[in-house]
Amino acid sequence: xxxxxxxxxxxxxxxxxxxxxxxxxxxxxxxxxxxxxxxxxxxxxxxxxxxxxxxxxxxxxxxxxxxxxxxxxxxxxxxxxxxxxxxxxxxxxxxxxxxxxxxxxxxxxxxxxxxxxxxxxxxxxxxxxxxxxxxxxxxxxxxxxxxxxxxxxxxxxxxxxxxxxxxxxxxxxxxxxxxxxxxxxxxxxxxxxxxxxxxxxxxxxxxxxxxxxxxxxxxxxxxxxxxxxxxxxxxxxxxxxxxxxxxxxxxxxxxxxxxxxxxxxxxxxxxxxxxxxxxx
Amino acid sequence: xxxxxxxxxxxxxxxxxxxxxxxxxxxxxxxxxxxxxxxxxxxxxxxxxxxxxxxxxxxxxxxxxxxxxxxxxxxxxxxxxxxxxxxxxxxxxxxxxxxxxxxxxxxxxxxxxxxxxxxxxxxxxxxxxxxxxxxxxxxxxxxxxxxxxxxxxxxxxxxxxxxxxxxxxxxxxxxxxxxxxxxxxxxxxxxxxxxxxxxxxxxxxxxxxxxxxxxxxxxxxxxxxxxxxxxxxxxxxxxxxxxxxxxxxxxxxxxxxxxxxxxxxxxxxxxxxxxxxxxxxxxxxxxxxxxxxxxxxxxxx
Amino acid sequence: xxxxxxxxxxxxxxxxxxxxxxxxxxxxxxxxxxxxxxxxxxxxxxxxxxxxxxxxxxxxxxxxxxxxxxxxxxxxxxxxxxxxxxxxxxxxxxxxxxxxxxxxxxxxxxxxxxxxxxxxxxxxxxxxxxxxxxxxxxxxxxxxxxxxxxxxxxxxxxxxxxxxxxxxxxxxxxxxxxxxxxxxxxxxxxxxxxxxxxxxxxxxxxxxxxxxxxxxxxxxxxxxxxxxxxxxxxxxxxxxxxxxxxxxxxxxxxxxxxxxxxxxxxxxxxxxxxxxxxxxxxxxxxxxxxxxxxxxxxxxxxxxxxxxxxxxxxxxxxxxxxxxxxxxxxxxxxxxxxxxxxxxxxxxxxxxxxxxxxxxx
Numbered sequence: 001x002x003x004x005x006x007x008x009x010x011x012x013x014x015x016x017x018x019x020x021x022x023x024x025x026x027x028x029x030x031x032x033x034x035x036x037x038x039x040x041x042x043x044x045x046x047x048x049x050x051x052x053x054x055x056x057x058x059x060x061x062x063x064x065x066x067x068x069x070x071x072x073x074x075x076x077x078x079x080x081x082x083x084x085x086x087x088x089x090x091x092x093x094x095x096x097x098x099x100x101x102x103x104x105x106x107x108x109x110x111x112x113x114x115x116x117x118x119x120x121x122x123x124x125x126x127x128x129x130x131x132x133x134x135x136x137x138x139x140x141x142x143x144x145x146x147x148x149x150x151x152x153x154x155x156x157x158x159x160x161x162x163x164x165x166x167x168x169x170x171x172x173x174x175x176x177x178x179x180x181x182x183x184x185x186x187x188x189x190x191x192x193x194x195x196x197x198x199x200x201x202x203x204x205x206x207x208x209x210x211x212x213x214x215x216x217x218x219x220x221x222x223x224x225x226x227x228x229x230x231x232x233x234x235x236x237x238x239x240x241x242x243x244x245x246x247x248x249x250x251x252x253x254x255x256x257x258x259x260x261x262x263x264x265x266x267x268x269x270x271x272x273x274x275x276x277x278x279x280x
Numbered sequence: 281x282x283x284x285x286x287x288x289x290x291x292x293x294x295x296x297x298x299x300x301x302x303x304x305x306x307x308x309x310x311x312x313x314x315x316x317x318x319x320x321x322x323x324x325x326x327x328x329x330x331x332x333x334x335x336x337x338x339x340x341x342x343x344x345x346x347x348x349x350x351x352x353x354x355x356x357x358x359x360x361x362x363x364x365x366x367x368x369x370x371x372x373x374x375x376x377x378x379x380x381x382x383x384x385x386x387x388x389x390x391x392x393x394x395x396x397x398x399x400x401x402x403x404x405x406x407x408x409x410x411x412x413x414x415x416x417x418x419x420x421x422x423x424x425x426x427x428x429x430x431x432x433x434x435x436x437x438x439x440x441x442x443x444x445x446x447x448x449x450x451x452x453x454x455x456x457x458x459x460x461x462x463x464x465x466x467x468x469x470x471x472x473x474x475x476x477x478x479x480x481x482x483x484x485x486x487x488x489x490x491x492x493x494x495x496x497x498x499x500x501x502x503x504x505x506x507x508x509x510x511x512x513x514x515x516x517x518x519x520x521x522x523x524x525x526x527x528x529x530x531x532x533x534x535x536x537x538x539x540x541x542x543x544x545x546x547x548x549x550x551x552x553x554x555x556x557x558x559x560x561x562x563x564x565x566x567x568x569x570x571x572x573x574x575x576x577x578x579x580x581x
Numbered sequence: 582x583x584x585x586x587x588x589x590x591x592x593x594x595x596x597x598x599x600x601x602x603x604x605x606x607x608x609x610x611x612x613x614x615x616x617x618x619x620x621x622x623x624x625x626x627x628x629x630x631x632x633x634x635x636x637x638x639x640x641x642x643x644x645x646x647x648x649x650x651x652x653x654x655x656x657x658x659x660x661x662x663x664x665x666x667x668x669x670x671x672x673x674x675x676x677x678x679x680x681x682x683x684x685x686x687x688x689x690x691x692x693x694x695x696x697x698x699x700x701x702x703x704x705x706x707x708x709x710x711x712x713x714x715x716x717x718x719x720x721x722x723x724x725x726x727x728x729x730x731x732x733x734x735x736x737x738x739x740x741x742x743x744x745x746x747x748x749x750x751x752x753x754x755x756x757x758x759x760x761x762x763x764x765x766x767x768x769x770x771x772x773x774x775x776x777x778x779x780x781x782x783x784x785x786x787x788x789x790x791x792x793x794x795x796x797x798x799x800x801x802x803x804x805x806x807x808x809x810x811x812x813x814x815x816x817x818x819x820x821x822x823x824x825x826x827x828x829x830x831x832x833x834x835x836x837x838x839x840x841x842x843x844x845x846x847x848x849x850x851x852x853x854x855x856x857x858x859x860x861x862x863x864x865x866x867x868x869x870x871x872x873x874x875x876x877x878x879x880x881x882x883x884x885x886x887x888x889x890x891x892x893x894x895x896x897x898x899x900x901x902x903x904x905x906x907x908x909x910x911x912x913x914x915x916x917x918x919x920x921x922x923x924x925x926x927x928x929x930x931x932x933x934x935x936x937x938x939x940x941x942x
Contacts, residue, residue, distance in 0.1 A: 023457070235409075255407075
């Protein structure tokens with residue numbers, strides 16, 4: 001903004017550049033180390049990647065991570081979308097008392113605010129008890145998935161809610177006015193207008209799932225080692241290794257890829273269906 | 281006549297529960313209920329295998345306070361203070377880094393800003409273990425940074441910058457910087473620059489202008505940022521676990537070890553209550569401050 | 582209220598309509614109203630008078646707590662909005678952000694199951710008529726306010742509904758565009774012969790456009806009638822004041838045609854039966870120079886101009902009478918006008934008996 005004097009803008013640039021560098025320094029270090037030469041392989045060395053793709057444990061962990069991310073994201077997006085839709089459309093505009101007004105918000109914000117460790121340990125105890133008394137829900141991908149859905153759905157709900165409350169409330173009435181019954185209105189109006197939020201929410205849910213370690217760690221079972229847990233135990237066991245560097249680099253690359261995809265998809269959608277400015 | 285109004289309100293409420301119900305029920309069943317159970321467990325007695333048994337007692341809380349078979353120790357107290365300090369210092373550092381970064385972003389053309397913001401956030405989307413592992417690579421005793429610190433006499437030779445409190449501080453700052461940048465950016469982006477212009481006539485010097493005309497407008501964003509950084513940093517598990525070592529133990533590791541290596545569920549649950557109490561104090565203080573300063577919270581549900 | 586009138590396509594009959602929001606005072610309070618087929622009918626009133634709520638009940642977005650709505654002879658209780666042959670033009674236009682102009686206009690036809698070819702034909706025809714064909718593939722966000730307004734209107738008209746409801750559709754436009762669209766709306770309505778129910782708080786707009794007006798206040802209809810009647814013979818003080826400036830005095834009858842008011846005794850055309858209120862519109866007051874004053878001539882008073890506001894075609898004067906009371910008068914600035922007056926000049930005013938109306942408090 002031109003209001004900031006030139007000198008200060010230069011100063012800001014001077015301070016910010018190192019901050020950006022600092023943000024990417026550790027990530028690039030991992031990437032560089034993953035190609036580092038070793039005793040038998042001088043120069044740029046792809047051996048670590050080769051090992052990685054032949055390591056059945058890693059591939060199994062990758063498969064589990066992907067299953068977990070997509071499985072939980074699908075359910076988390078469905079539940080979150082319904083929550084965001086319901087709260088924006090059917091909650092009274094003002095008040096509504098504690099039960100309808102405040103309680104749903106409180107419930108939705110709990111998973112977001114609660115420290116991951118408390119979250120994870122609560123789940124650990126709960127699943128243990130349930131398993132002890134009913135034999136159901138033994139620790140594994142299923143319990144991890146349940147926990148992931150629990151923290152994904154509130155974020156999706158927030159994204160969808162923000163999109164819907166940003167819309168002209170008359171839109172829904174207009175669709176009914178133009179002969180759309182509730183089902184047609186949902187199909188031809190609600191779904192298309194929340195689509196950007198839906199896609200954004202789904203990608204966000206996947207990112208959250210891939211990003212999480214603490215909650216996964218406490219809900220995982222012996223047979224459900226996912227990539228983050230594999231890396232964590234590998235570090236605990238033997239410190240750093242070229243293989244972990246390679247794995248880390250691939251995970252970073254994936255996340256940056258998803259982030260860029262998310263960014264461009266939402267931006268394109270926003271441009272195409274920019275909201276009509278509200279009329280005073 | 282009001283039956284019509286009532287039935288309409290009822291049909292709205294019914295639709296609300298039909299759509300939002302499943303998700304809300306899911307969160308209640310799989311988070312609120314479990315955390316309730318966990319809090320309850322704190323009042324049980326520890327069995328030899330670490331699982332909770334009757335009778336109900338407050339022994340786990342006296343354990344938290346430092347009383348054990350061998351008398352009182354200050355260990356838990358130290359861990360708590362260290363966690364609070366680490367969270368506080370890391371939060372301060374993120375504030376110091378985020379302000380120039382955010383103002384740098386808004387000083388750029390509008391179409392560049394989303395990309396610049398995205399670049400600041402993307403690292404936080406990678407897995408926390410990977411991020412923290414990266415710092416292990418940078419700070420270990422054999423890394424160039426450690427060599428530099430050794431030759432400057434900042435740390436004893438043959439030791440690294442890691443493990444230790446310094447590494448935990450770096451790790452926490454790195455992990456949570458984006459959580460400060462995002463709310464602060466939201467506040468700075470809608471800054472009313474006419475106020476700054478008006479202030480320019482009143483306050484000659486730059487710092488005065490900043491603290492009188494600019495800073496107050498960013499306070500709501502700053503407060504959100506403090507909550508988003510402070511609470512998870514205080515309860516962090518991965519960073520102190522990987523970068524800290526025994527001498528830099530934080531509350532998170534202490535709690536986790538009661539559920540992993542040497543199980544003592546009631547004790548662990550009692551420690552968790554302490555963590556939740558501090559979290560809640562933080563949230564309440566933040567809410568009060570936000571209300572008093574009249575900060576909007578954006579698209580809050 | 583003959584059944585044959587209200588059974589005609591496009592006729593609306595409201596009986597005892599009441600709507601109460603969450604236990605407060607009624608937003609709409611026992612309204613009876615007959616809107617004839619093919620007329621341009623306006624609901625006029627200040628914000629919060631219940632006019633929009635009434636419109637929303639006709640559209641089917643809200644159900645009345647009491648009363649009956651009959652459209653084209655069909656009872657509307659339990660008929661949801663999407664089954665009513667009624668279309669609404671919203672104040673915010675409510676154009677669908679994910680559809681372009683063409684798709685927006687065709688939405689209603691598509692929902693009714695009209696085949697694509699037929700749909701295209703009808704959408705093209707209405708776009709031609711509204712002169713928006715060149716925007717067919719633009720999204721709503723790329724249109725100006727006036728263009729959006731046209732699209733919103735086309736989206737309603739293309740369905741050939743029995744009734745078109747318009748909720749302050751012009752309020753967001755600037756004065757010039759507004760005047761243009763007022764005329765265009767009127768032309769459309771006359772050409773298509775549909776019933777238009779128009780909601781506005783702008784009395785000037787209501788006067789320009791309507792066949793008949795219902796003036797609303799506090800959930801009740803104050804007066805219904807042709808534009809001329811409502812303006813010239815307002816039933817009560819509220820209607821008189823809402824539809825333009827007026828001079829109003831309380832009076833006590835002296836004889837059958839003489840009333841004592843704050844400005845003196847007035848001769849009044851109507852029969853006086855008891856105390857009441859008398860009203861005269863500013864443009865119905867005759868202004869002369871003071872030397873035309875005839876002492877003893879009824880309804881003539883001497884005064885002094887305190888304020889002259891030039892408004893182009895006419896000038897608005899604020900006059901202080903000798904008795905100390907003020908009144909407001911308009912004088913046209915055409916060639917026939919005697920002259921114009923400046924503040925401080927002495928004038929004589931005449932209030933002709935036939936122009937003085939009795940109004941309820």
